[in-house]
Amino acid sequence: MVVREQDTGGWPAATDGGRVLLSPPDIGPLEESYLLNALRSGWVAPVGPDVDAFEQEVAARVGREHAVALASGTAGLHLALVALGTLPGDVVVVPTLTFVATANAAVYAGAEPVFVDCTPETGNLDPDLLDRTLDELRRAGRRVAAVLPVDMFGSCADYARILPLCAAAGVPVVEDAAEALGAVRNGRPAGSFGRAAVLSFNGNKIITTSGGGMLVSDDADLVARCRYLATQARQPVIHYEHTDTGYNYRLSNLLAALGRAQLRRLDGMLARRRAHRERYAKLFAATPGVRLLADHDAGANCWLTSIVVDPEHAGWRADDLARHLAVRKVETRPVWKPMHLQPVFSGAHAVLSGAAERLFADGLTLPSGSGMTEHQADRVAGAIADFLDRR
Ligand SMILES: Cc1ncc(COP(=O)(O)O)c(C=O)c1O
Numbered sequence: 184m185v186v187r188e189q190d191t192g193g194w195p196a197a198t199d200g201g202r203v204l205l206s207p208p209d210i211g212p213l214e215e216s217y218l219l220n221a222l223r224s225g226w227v228a229p230v231g232p233d234v235d236a237f238e239q240e241v242a243a244r245v246g247r248e249h250a251v252a253l254a255s256g257t258a259g260l261h262l263a264l265v266a267l268g269t270l271p272g273d274v275v276v277v278p279t280l281t282f283v284a285t286a287n288a289a290v291y292a293g294a295e296p297v298f299v300d301c302t303p304e305t306g307n308l309d310p311d312l313l314d315r316t317l318d319e320l321r322r323a324g325r326r327v328a329a330v331l332p333v334d335m336f337g338s339c340a341d342y343a344r345i346l347p348l349c350a351a352a353g354v355p356v357v358e359d360a361a362e363a364l365g366a367v368r369n370g371r372p373a374g375s376f377g378r379a380a381v382l383s384f385n386g387n388k389i390i391t392t393s394g395g396g397m398l399v400s401d402d403a404d405l406v407a408r409c410r411y412l413a414t415q416a417r418q419p420v421i422h423y424e425h426t427d428t429g430y431n432y433r434l435s436n437l438l439a440a441l442g443r444a445q446l447r448r449l450d451g452m453l454a455r456r457r458a459h460r461e462r463y464a465k466l467f468a469a470t471p472g473v474r475l476l477a478d479h480d481a482g483a484n485c486w487l488t489s490i491v492v493d494p495e496h497a498g499w500r501a502d503d504l505a506r507h508l509a510v511r512k513v514e515t516r517p518v519w520k521p522m523h524l525q526p527v528f529s530g531a532h533a534v535l536s537g538a539a540e541r542l543f544a545d546g547l548t549l550p551s552g553s554g555m556t557e558h559q560a561d562r563v564a565g566a567i568a569d570f571l572d573r574r
Pocket of ligand 1: 385
């Protein structure tokens, strides 16, 4: 099958019994052609020319020298911490408002996650609280192995403040850019901040390999170490010699091929997600007490658009809209439940302002997928307009 350069549209978005989903995969003939070519090449293994090319293409896109393609973003975060020399008893600073993978990576590495609250405008790590936390940890004599800022829903964290704070404390930064491919902050792409950054290509992400991730960095030794650890820590001899405990974390060549096709379509997909956000912004513009999360951030990749509802001013709660849309087969979700509220992290140290808890209570994430058809977008907008009219 031959697919022309300009033939980059996806097939209709996956639906679940007619439901409009938050962010389903956006896959089409270009992906089919790349995948089939990889299959027919015989490189059906976690190594091959598509893996190499995908690494180079993603590294170039995010302005990094080196990359290693991995089975997941979670694997990338784990490897980054191991390669940075995280030891049992160390602390890893994690935003409390994130997906659990960020915090789990710290636990896998034997470290203690310490959670820090976010700024209410963006949901990203609060630099003032980070400063306070690093100071407290230093006074308590704790070694901080890394800080893992998250680019929440594709809006980059405030690296202009975070990086100097961490540099002054002598703590490496690993950017959790799992949600942020294509975002920009101060003229720099997501993935370019910190000692290393990690991207995710899970099924719901801006581009997908069905499951996959990548660690990117300008530090050749760090990336070589991660590559080695991701490949069962095999010494370069024929008889399988191991001096370290490694992991089986590499990305399949077939999935790398899928990722290469998706990367070719990235700009078009970003534009569609941005168009959804702009439509939501217009829909809620005249509604008191409602704002978009990170609405000031023109460089966000618009991976997911969330509204934040102030019930006092709006006269209704985010939950009310969620229930209204669920009946009309429109998927929504709260923003992440903060890590310090998760039973698995009960008792963990957390430095809090209350911002993450408020976003969890008042935030609602709306369908944002690049494959959402005009018809589906109209359905969602109509259902929201109907809800607002009845208030
Ligand atoms: C903020 C964040 N970090 C890490 C991950 C983990 O990525 P993966 O699912 O590829 O392991 C995700 C998404 O799944 C995420 O949203």
